[in-house]
Amino acid sequence: MQMELLHNLYIGFGVAFTPENLFYAFLGCLLGTLVGVLPGLGPVPTIAMLLPITYVLPPIAGLIMLAGIYYGAQYGGSTTAILVNLPGETSSVVTTLDGHAMAKNGRAGAALAIAALASFFAGSVATLLLAAFAAPLAEVAFKFGPAEYFSLMVLGLVGAVVLASGSLIKAICMILLGLLLGMVGTDVNSGVARFDFGVPELQDGIDFAIVAMGVFGFAEIMSNLEDSGEQGDVAVAVGSLYPNKQEFKEAWPAAVRGTALGSLLGILPGGGAVLSSFASYTLEKKISKHPERFGKGHPAGVAGPEAANNAGAQTSFIPLLTLGIPGNAVMALMVGAMTIHNIQPGPQVMASHPDLFWGLIASMWIGNLMLVVLNLPLIGIWVKLLKVPYRILFPAILVFCTIGVYSLNYNSFDIFTTACFGIVGYIWSKLKCEGAPLLLGLVLGPMMEENFRRALLLSRGSYFTFLERPLSASLLGAALILVLIVASPSIRKKREETFVEE
Template identity: 70%
Template sequence: MELIDHLMLGFSTALSLQNITYAFVGCLLGTLIGVLPGLGPSATIAMLLPATYALPPVAALIMLAGIYYGAQYGGSTTAILVNLPGESSSVVTAIDGYQMARKGRAGVALATAGISSFAAGCVATLVLAAFATPMSELAFKFGPAEYFSLMVLGLIGAVVLASGSLIKAVGMIILGLIFGLVGTDVNSGAARFSFDIPELTDGLNFVALAMGLFGFAEIIINLEQREKRETFTNRITNLFPAARDFRRMWPAVVRGTTIGTLLGILPGGGATLSSFAAYTVEKKLSKYPEEFGKGAIEGVAGPEAANNAGSQTSFIPLLTLGIPSNVVMALMVGAMTIHNIQPGPQVMTSDPALFWGLIASMWIGNLMLIVLNLPMIGLWVKLLKVPYRYLYPAILVFCSIGVYSVNNNTFDVFQAAAFGLIGYVFVKLALEPAPLLLGFVLGPMMEENFRRAMLLSRGDFSVFVTRPISVSLLIGAALLVAIVALPAVRQTREVAFQEE
């Protein structure tokens, strides 16, 4: 049983004192970030990328992964208690979770969210472990043409599944690709788009760009919003769902886990898309559709299972193919690059302890999150009373120190500040920065694989359509474009994101 041997290696790595400590730190930070409105996992991971430079690679990735799936747990707490989603994937949880809290069932809603997330996270991690080896073996059959086509599919998927206007999403992808061109051309050695600025000859700093777009911009937006947050003052009791609640929630958990597991793998997918899809399915299949929006337990169980499953299976394309499926995975690519790790199938063979240790840590992290979220509800509620004016200046200072520490270069801090202003403008113009970051990460990889494919085929463009895997991926990309162009699908998509 090869899988069991791999998992034993993973648990022996993940259960070391150092890695358990960083898994706990990641889960704790993730829960904290999920609870505090306005700070999401994207911003937090961007802020902490410099801090991981001094950590061992396994510990760094375990901590960042814990932040990502931990935020899915924590986001449900404020969504249920004060109708204020701490994370975008918890938006739909607030619809019925908050109504349950108003009816005196806050404890049941919180327990439902925690149990659903735990069950889904465990199953999704098992799927990740089971699919890792076959997907990695498939990846070894990929040449430059296949990788280029896969990245085309990934970028189109990110455009289709991005919220808001398709035209704006395409524009952000193109802008990201352009940003990826800045620096020295590997083949010719010529400086491109550097404008005679020496610091730009190495390209735009990934940490500065990510922290500016997601960290600094988020701070500016939240400081601009001065509305007073609601405070939950009721006593939370009855944390354990009744037998009738279990009978209603388990089918929703199973369906949500299935939906999240599948959508998490898709390019552009992840926790947010999974939670919205699960809520829609539960509303259509429920025997009590009239309760939705008024406190249906399925409206909490399904989306919470889906968002946690989606956050964990989104690691599959990253770890096996080296392709980020969403913005958080793009940030994970940055973290791996900091540690000189090339994402892709070779990680499994060159550093199996890192690969399987990260997977095993997700089971440990899910167990930690149950302990962190249910008994410590009172602490998380008190954190909601911390004024923004105290919280964000401290974060801003921490971010600036972190950006500077990567290269000990003040120019990187100025880059981050500039991208913070750009990110603020993007928010004002309803432009989503996630496709830009994906374009920035995938752009250089696309260019490299395109050039290699052209070199190997002696300039013959037919190489992309004569190789079976490559043409299949391109057909998939074309089908995505064709489907979303259909009037009915386009209208449905617009309605879905308007609800968001």
């Protein structure tokens, strides 16, 4: 088993170390750091905007670049959080509490170094876990039939609701709306067009990239234009990048705990970087002998969340690559990128595309090294970028989005559809409705329907097939337990507290 893993990694590094893939790994890390540094941009809208580009890229290069944007944004978000007290990324919200306090105490450089080193450690460990557990999980996944896949997707959607920040009712509504949007188009079994309202362009369904770019890209631009005046000046000097002995002593145990917690939460449906960073900060404050120091520049308050969000970002690839189930909005976008190249995400990827599977994993190690280089020596450049007004950036972003949408099918109808989703997405953001559950529902809806109907065909119409098969019944049981747990008033209160930064 160990020799097989080493052989697979040898294949992966052979793929990742080609000049083309190294270039796209660097480009992804650079873009990820950039969108992490600039408040208002994030990995979801950026990946949504860049999805059309993957049409013209080789599959491996495209996925390596998109993955680099995701975990690179976790690194970059800490720079803004520490220097300007503005989280460049949602997962960096808690980093502002102690990171900016350290900066005001004259330890900005040390805070940035702690964040980068904790992120590098967590990213490396999480990638190792991904490599170690991917093959065994894929073997288990091969035993799944249509009933098991349907039940697993039900569990995934329930998990996404439970772990979504904000109102549970709103998250459920958004998932149901996503499932309904996924039903638009031609019925797979009968070939009859449904819910197209006589519009020929809707007979093939609503393109995933159009919804993603509208709800996240266009809507994000509109939201950011309201807050464009909030960018402050970098009022602190970076100073020395070397943490002192006491800071290092307090930071490294928090980084280890954050890595473990983030790795676990990243695997869960609906988990990922955001939940991991909030949970890590809560844990560090609970177990600390001096909780009163948190919020005043405690190194553990920087190291823990930064390690957790990077570990969570990278282990969230495990359910995608082994089971074909996206755990969060970014992974849903990765599904879209894979389907663009006619690659069905799931356990068969390892067997049919081993170069892609192991090349992507190996590129994450290389990407983590690149990010340490990008985030420490180039801090001066990122500081200057923070001073660029958003009103100058947004026209270029909008033009880029529009060209990307048009290039999908070379049809102006797609641009109008994206604009409509952009307006609706903006309204949803005002109503505090998350777009991520909708995206998961849109991706999983057609897959759920297909497996549901296939299971019924195999069982000759018996609905009991989902309960008669032990694995399927266990997964549905786990989903039911999750629903019952989150319905408990005490658990619901705790859940709300987890997502509120103090």
